[in-house]
Amino acid sequence: DAPEIIPDPFDPSKKRKPTMLVTDLTLRFDPEFEKISRRFLNDPQAFNEAFARAWFKLTHRDMGPKSRY
Secondary structure (H helix, E strand, O other), rough: OOOEEEEEEOOOOEEEOOOOHHHHHHHHHHHHHHHHHHHHHHOHHHHHHHHHHHHHHHHHHHHHHHHOO
């Protein structure tokens, strides 16, 4: 049971307990995803590079060939 430390999005004077989504739990408890999560935990630079590449790919999908950007 966690303490109420998260500000309520609608009333800043209230605090809420942190929660985890099924996707969060999967990253921790699924054996395959845990390997990936731990690799990024131990190598933050690898995470930064992978995230930057994925973000670039996501935000440039509709721009056509690379010659356009």
